[in-house]
Amino acid sequence: NVTGVQTCALPIYGLKSTLFLIDRSDRNKLFMIVGVQVALGILDLLGVALIGMLASIAVRSLQSEKPGDRVGQFLELVGLNSIDTQKQLIILGSIAVIILTLKTIISIFFLRKTFKYLSQKGASISNNLLSKLLNTNIEVLQQEQIQQHIFNLTNGVNNLIVGVLNNAILIISDISLLLILTTGLLIVDPTISILTLLLFTILGYCLYYLEMVNLVTGKQRNLKVKQFAIFPGYTKHFTFELPDDLEIGRAHV
Numbered sequence: 409n410v411t412g413v414q415t416c417a418l419p420i421y422g423l424k425s426t427l428f429l430i431d432r433s434d435r436n437k438l439f440m441i442v443g444v445q446v447a448l449g450i451l452d453l454l455g456v457a458l459i460g461m462l463a464s465i466a467v468r469s470l471q472s473e474k475p476g477d478r479v480g481q482f483l484e485l486v487g488l489n490s491i492d493t494q495k496q497l498i499i500l501g502s503i504a505v506i507i508l509t510l511k512t513i514i515s516i517f518f519l520r521k522t523f524k525y526l527s528q529k530g531a532s533i534s535n536n537l538l539s540k541l542l543n544t545n546i547e548v549l550q551q552e553q554i555q556q557h558i559f560n561l562t563n564g565v566n567n568l569i570v571g572v573l574n575n576a577i578l579i580i581s582d583i584s585l586l587l588i589l590t591t592g593l594l595i596v597d598p599t600i601s602i603l604t605l606l607l608f609t610i611l612g613y614c615l616y617y618l619e620m621v622n623l624v625t626g627k628q629r630n631l632k633v634k635q636f637a638i639f640p641g642y643t644k645h646f647t648f649e650l651p652d653d654l655e656i657g658r659a660h661v
Contacts, residue, residue, distance in 0.1 A: 462501055
């Protein structure tokens with residue numbers, strides 16, 4: 409017996425099939441939302457760049473040195489090179505806070521609109537399925553249990569429309585943000601960006617595993633996660649395989 413883990417057979421690669429459950433105009437709306445989320449990554453890049461300039465100016469000011477070449481060129485471009493360092497820090501810090509706050513507000517607004525839209529679309533699909541189900545021959549309906557029909561019309565549709573599509577939008581947004589920030593770092597400092605990418609890749613590879621503990625012997629072992637997803641209600645679902653040489657007895661994962 410294994411306790412402490414929920415598994416789910418719904419794969420992320422069902423995204424393509426899920427998209428065909430909605431009409432073309434709705435798909436275009438989703439693509440537009442994804443485009444907006446990707447574009448918001450540029451605001452993140454600007455905010456991070458301003459914070460980096462802020463730190464550079466502050467450190468060099470403490471060392472009684474002038475800003476670096478790139479920071480100096482930027483200050484000259486925006487007309488801040490002629491004012492004192494304290495005012496430069498205040499102005500750049502304020503702009504960075506405004507940009508990052510604006511990005512967060514816009515992102516939350518679109519995410520809420522997206523979740524509401526997908527929920528309404530899921531309800532519409534459930535309604536259509538119910539109408540077709542009621543017009544189906546009774547002998548066909550009896551081939552499956554009533555609980556299966558209820559799940560298909562409620563949680564099944566919700567997991568497909570809200571779960572898969574909403575998570576896909578979030579994943580694409582995060583990947584695009586990572587690519588934008590990585591590109592910015594490569595332009596500024598290729599060495600640091602490559603080392604940072606390697607560090608987070610190693611951390612991501614090492615952290616995703618399940619720890620199994622035998623409740624009788626206390627023996628621990630790590631299990632590799634085959635699939636990992638977050639579904640509505642922030643429920644995490646893991647897919648993994650039990651080893652062939654697993655000891656007999658109860659275990660906690």
